[in-house]
Amino acid sequence: MSPPLLAETLAETTRAEPRGTPVVEPGINRQYLDADPERWKGVFEREGRELFDRRHEIIDALQLTPGDSVADVGAGTGLFTMLLAERVGRAGRVYAVDISPTFIEAIQARAAASGLDNLVPIVNSQQTVSLPANSVDLVFIADTYHHFEYPQQMLDSIRKALRPTGRLALIDFRRLPGFSSGWIMRHVRAGQGQVIDELEAAGFTLVATVSGCKTNGFKFYRQ
Structure with missing residues (x-):
């Protein structure tokens, strides 16, 4: 089956009523819902930001092969989406997943301008990644896990989307008292130990x- 064309209709999940209590203040994500992609591109894709400076090392560490299917969850302005799409090639597929319609629209335009036709755009909710079951070899999450309002439900949906041998690659800020900046201590809700516990509880x-x-921790998980 050939990858879907970029012109494929934008997949937007039906907004269900939230179940349970969010673990972060929902306001943490409001600024992204109608975000200006160009403004945030200047924030996310700049020299001096560790993820940007080490982006090629990160892609190499994922050990992807042509034809792989990957989901970039919290795709933002598309920094890693573009690199992932190039790495898996025309036989592969990359799902760009984000809660922001404007980010997803901008990623579509960016991919079209780069001649990449192996990208599937998805606007998701805070409770599901909205990916087809058993559809991806890798879920990639960079500096986004701490934004999950309902992490347990998101992890459940990620597990369903992963193939039996699929992997989850997670990069997030190190939250260490006495080491991390005041901004990280206020902004990031959980340290490494708690995140590992949450993922293990979800079956990873x-x-x-x-x-x-x-600044960031980078870990691989399997189901």
Whole structure:
């Protein structure tokens, strides 16, 4: 089956009523719902931001092969979406997943301008990644997990989307008292130990840690 064309209709999930109590203040995500992609591109894709400076190392660490199917959850302005789409090639597929319609529209335009036709756009909710079941080899989440309002439900939906041998790659801020900045301590709700506990409770197992990042932690999980 060939990858869908970029012109495919934007997939937007039906907004269900939230179940349970969010673990973060919902206001943390309001600024992204009608975001200006160009403004945020200047924030996310700038020299000096660790994720941007080390983007090629990060892509290499994922050990993707042509034909893989990948979901970039919290795709933002598309920094990693573009790199992932290039790495998996025309035989592969990349789902750009974000709660922001304007981010997803901008990623579509960016991919079209780059001649990438292996991208599937998805506007998701805070409770599901809205991916087809058993559809991806890798779910990639960079500096987004701490924005999950309903992490348990999101992790459940990620597990359903992963193929039996699928992996979850998670990058997020290190939250360490006495080490992390005041902004991180206020902005990020959980440290490494709690995040690992949450993922293990959802059925994931930590299999590898990529070291060398000062601000961010980078880990791989399997079901």
